[in-house]
Amino acid sequence: MIATPQQLADVLRPVKHVLLDFDGPVCSVFAGLPAPEVARRLREGLLATGAQPPAGAEGQCDPLALLRLVSDARPDLTEIADAALAELETEAVRVARPTPGGESVLHACARSGRLISVVSNNAGAAIEAYLAEHGLSDYVVGIFGRAPGDPSSMKPNPRLLLEAIETVGAGQEHCVFIGDAARDVEAGNAAGVPTIGYANKPGKNLKLATAGAVAVVESMYFVAEALIESRS
Numbered sequence: 001m002i003a004t005p006q007q008l009a010d011v012l013r014p015v016k017h018v019l020l021d022f023d024g025p026v027c028s029v030f031a032g033l034p035a036p037e038v039a040r041r042l043r044e045g046l047l048a049t050g051a052q053p054p055a056g057a058e059g060q061c062d063p064l065a066l067l068r069l070v071s072d073a074r075p076d077l078t079e080i081a082d083a084a085l086a087e088l089e090t091e092a093v094r095v096a097r098p099t100p101g102g103e104s105v106l107h108a109c110a111r112s113g114r115l116i117s118v119v120s121n122n123a124g125a126a127i128e129a130y131l132a133e134h135g136l137s138d139y140v141v142g143i144f145g146r147a148p149g150d151p152s153s154m155k156p157n158p159r160l161l162l163e164a165i166e167t168v169g170a171g172q173e174h175c176v177f178i179g180d181a182a183r184d185v186e187a188g189n190a191a192g193v194p195t196i197g198y199a200n201k202p203g204k205n206l207k208l209a210t211a212g213a214v215a216v217v218e219s220m221y222f223v224a225e226a227l228i229e230s231r232s
Contacts, residue, residue: 001205003196003215008226011194011215017170018109018227019161019188022120022127022145024180025198025220026102029122032095036061038088045084046070051077063088064121064154071151079149086123086148093130099200101220105178106139108224112231117142117164119177121154142167156183158191165191178223180204185211196223 003011023029030038039061046053054073060066067085071078109116116139118127124145131137144160144167147153153160165175177188180198188195189212197208197216205216217223 001209001216002199003217003222005222005226005229008196008215008217008222009230011196012176012223012226013230014174015176015230016114016174017165017168017176018105018114018116019119019164019175019177019193020105020116021177021179021181021184021198022118022122022130024200025099025105025178026118027093027096027098027130029089029092029096029126030063031097033088033092035063038063038085038092039066041088042066042081042085046077046081049080051080053077064151067151068154078151082123082146082149082151086125089123089126090129093126094133096130098134099220101222101224103134103136104224105220105227106136108227110139112227114227114231115141115168115170117144117168119144119155119160119164121146123148155179155181156186156190158187161187161191161193165193180208182207182211185213198223 042063043053063085067081070081118140122145124143127143127145142164144164172192175193177193177195180200185195194214197213199205199216199218208216
């Protein structure tokens, strides 16, 4: 189930544009400011404005899932909630934990002449802040975070992937997406792009493979090595 170095190199050989998820492959966004705390502060922020979060919000510990819930149940609160979450995400990335091998993938793309775009359900401002803080901005040609005020743009919707592909101009056959969740694989499939699954937790390898990942890895270092080995 886990890809061999040769299998990974075969997947990456035709690739000119790497589409990279953020939370997982690049860093653990909520490692320093935990997701349940972010969700709690998002709820409290809504209450402070006089807005009443929808039913079910109190038990939601995933801030992105909470944003979806608010948007579905109270569309009038979507923009306020999205902006508040973007601020919290930007705070969180200041104490995020870099993923081992994540930075190596960015370097390997540069060394092998490949372009890289970050495509994420997180806010673009938070992604920009993290990359700038870690001196990685110049390695990335585009950042495609969720559309402000529009949680429906988040994966598994392929919208962000398609925007990244169109912006760079490389056809789907020359692209690959790297993500750590089944929804990433689903978005890649919908966009016509093969997806490499990053299984950073026990049990994820099966979920990613079942969703249709063309290869599954347990370390981003393996991706970095294969990018160098498969360069033309």
